[in-house]
């Protein structure tokens with residue numbers, strides 16, 4: 001068993017502790033660091049799981065990336081892709097709906113592509129979610145080359 005962040009060997013107790021609390025295999029130091037990020041940013045657990053799955057897939061993701069105005073759950077900076085985990089999309093209000101659209105407009109203007117991923121997709125279909133994001137990344141890369 002190894003830490004998904006630093007490849008350090010971890011024992012059974014640490015493995016269980018990190019899996020139970022974060023759902024990702026991490027060493028003591030990285031479990032502590034990630035918990036601090038969650039505490040500071042109210043980061044959803046699914047963002048942590050998606051971050052490490054994308055890291056494993058070689059996508060070079062960044063966790064809680066500050067885009068100048070707000071913190072993005074997971075970002076792929078080289079293609080300017082921002083990924084936010086949607087936790088309560090069922091209870092969207094009309095104010096939230098128009099705020100979301102305005103945010104989307106601003107990020108497009110700044111050259112960013114922002115996608116929202118329902119937390120359930122990460123929870124139940126992590127492989128498919130990663131594959132789809134990799135597809136979006138290669139699509140964005142192709143577009144950047146054209147421009």
Ligand SMILES: [Zn+2]
Nearest residue numbers: 003006027030
């Ligand atoms: Zn580690």
